[in-house]
Amino acid sequence: MADVNPIFERVYVAGHAGMVGSAILRRMKALGLPDPVTATRSEVDLLDQAAVRAFIADTKPTSVIVAAAKVGGIEANRTQPADFLYENLVIATHLVDATFRAGIRHLMYLGSSCIFPRLAPQPMTEDALLTGPLEPTNEGYAVAKIAGMKLCQMYRRQHGVCFHSGMPTNLYGPGDNYDPNGSHVLPALLRRFEQARLDGTREVTLWGTGVALREFLHVDDLADAVLFLMRLENPPDWVNIGSGIEVSIRRLAELVRDACGAACEIRWDATKPDGMPRKLLDCALLHSLGWRASISLEEGIARTVQDYRRELAEGRVRGHRH
Numbered sequence: 001m002a003d004v005n006p007i008f009e010r011v012y013v014a015g016h017a018g019m020v021g022s023a024i025l026r027r028m029k030a031l032g033l034p035d036p037v038t039a040t041r042s043e044v045d046l047l048d049q050a051a052v053r054a055f056i057a058d059t060k061p062t063s064v065i066v067a068a069a070k071v072g073g074i075e076a077n078r079t080q081p082a083d084f085l086y087e088n089l090v091i092a093t094h095l096v097d098a099t100f101r102a103g104i105r106h107l108m109y110l111g112s113s114c115i116f117p118r119l120a121p122q123p124m125t126e127d128a129l130l131t132g133p134l135e136p137t138n139e140g141y142a143v144a145k146i147a148g149m150k151l152c153q154m155y156r157r158q159h160g161v162c163f164h165s166g167m168p169t170n171l172y173g174p175g176d177n178y179d180p181n182g183s184h185v186l187p188a189l190l191r192r193f194e195q196a197r198l199d200g201t202r203e204v205t206l207w208g209t210g211v212a213l214r215e216f217l218h219v220d221d222l223a224d225a226v227l228f229l230m231r232l233e234n235p236p237d238w239v240n241i242g243s244g245i246e247v248s249i250r251r252l253a254e255l256v257r258d259a260c261g262a263a264c265e266i267r268w269d270a271t272k273p274d275g276m277p278r279k280l281l282d283c284a285l286l287h288s289l290g291w292r293a294s295i296s297l298e299e300g301i302a303r304t305v306q307d308y309r310r311e312l313a314e315g316r317v318r319g320h321r322h
Contacts, residue, residue, distance in 0.1 A: 005231055007106045012037040012061035014046065014095055015068030019175040019219055020110060020168075024065060027223035037061050047087065052094040056102045063106035064099045065226065066092065066148070073182035074137050081140035088141060092148030096163060100155055107163040108230050109152050111145045111238065113281055114138050115167060123282035126167075126240055135276075153237045164235045166226060169242035169281045173219035173300065174307040177318045185249065186216060186301075189256040190308055197262040204257075204264050207272035210250030215280045217243045218300035221293045228291045235289075242281035243293040249274070252297075259301045 011028070015021040016038040028036060037059050044055040046068055056064075070087040077084055092109065099107045116124045117132030129149075134142045152163035176187040183191070189206075196204050225241045247255075253266055286292075295303075311317045 007063040007230060008033050008227075010034065010037060010060070010062045012056070012059060012064045014039075014064065014066050014091075018067060018069075018071075019171065019173070019177075020222060021065075021067040022175050023173065023219040023223040024067060024226060027220065027227060031227070046091045046094060049090075049094050049098075053098045053101060056095075056098040056104070060102065061104060063230065064095060064104060064108070065230075066095050066107065066109040068095070069110075069145075071141075071177075073177075073179075073184070076182055077138040077141055083140075084138075085140035085144050088144030089147055092144065092151060096148070096151050096155060099163075100159060100161060105161045106230065107152065107161070108226060109148050109163070109165040110226070111149050111165050111167040112142070113167055113169045113240075113242070113279065114142045115146050115149070118276075122278045123244075123280040124240070125282040126236070126238055126285060129238070149238050156237065162235070164229070165238040166222075166229060166241045167238055167281070168222050169215045169217050169240075170279075171217055171219045171222060173304055174311070175219070175318065176304070176308075178308070179318065185214065186252065186256065186304075187308075189253055190260065190301075190305060193253075193257045193260040193262040193264070194305070194308065196257075196264045197260050201262070201264050203267055204262075205267040205269050206249075206253060207269055208249065208274035209270050210248060210253065210266075210268050210274075212249050212274040212276065213246040213278045213280065214249060214252070215242050215244070215246045216252075216297055216300070217241065217293060218295040218303070221295050221300075224294075225286070225291055229289075232289065236285060239286050239289070240281040240283050241286060242283050243297070244281070244283040244287070245297070246278070246280045247297060255298060255301050256305075259298075259305045 013036045118135040120128040149165040156163045172186040177183045178191045
């Protein structure tokens with residue numbers, strides 16, 4: 001049954017073509033919600049303040065979801081920190097302010113778990129924000145995301161609008177980036193093991209020891225959480241969005257290998273770094289509000305393998321070099 005909440009009558013999803021934005025569109029369609037407002041980069045440049053203000057004023061959405069962002073892997077963040085800080089900061093300020101100026105009272109902004117201090121206590125609670133130094137390799141991106149979240153909080157405090165944020169953990173699923181130089185761990189593993197299956201490779205070597213712990217959330221679960229939080233009359237200023245379950249990289253690699261059907265042994269190169277030993281969101285607040293992830297890691301990986309194969313066959317895999 002369609003959700004009759006008036007904030008869903010005409011939602012503008014900024015960044016609708018990305019992994020998160022497209023998942024939100026899929027979830028809205030599955031729930032029978034009205035088609036959202038969308039715009040390509042050629043239709044409205046989010047880095048152009050006047051264009052953003054005009055677009056919001058002309059389309060008059062009932063609510064806005066900010067899923068647009070400049071994203072990239074560690075190397076891109078390390079070598080282009082100014083670009084990541086500037087573009088993400090501008091996207092946030094333009095959309096938040098234009099939404100307010102147009103008299104729209106509902107906006108949800110998507111942050112990231114990388115906003116937390118590098119040495120934040122684990123699992124990381126919402127109040128750990130701004131309690132310590134950030135991870136240097138993605139500081140520009142993190143600072144911009146923090147500013148976007150605080151901007152929503154301050155507009156809400158000063159003007160009484162319902163502008164709030166969600167902070168997703170590591171995401172995976174349809175539309176992920178599989179570029180070997182820019183992808184995150186799960187899509188990188190999927191690409192490696194799928195290639196090993198196709199080539200008949202008997203052994204795959206991975207970096208580190210495999211003991212590091214990570215949390216993963218299927219992007220379709222994130223989309224459901226976003227729409228859930230938007231329905232709340234008085235949502236928190238920001239909420240962690242995760243599965244609340246962690247897995248070792250070693251176990252993750254085995255799950256991905258088996259889901260791909262690759263008959264290969266996994267070797268670990270302990271001379272290479274493991275990264276942070278643990279990175280887990282505390283999702284107690286989200287659970288107390290009434291939402292939990294429903295897609296298990298095993299099910300999600302199996303679905304993602306099928307999605308990857310379909311996207312590859314259709315020539316739609318991001319980061320794939322033919």
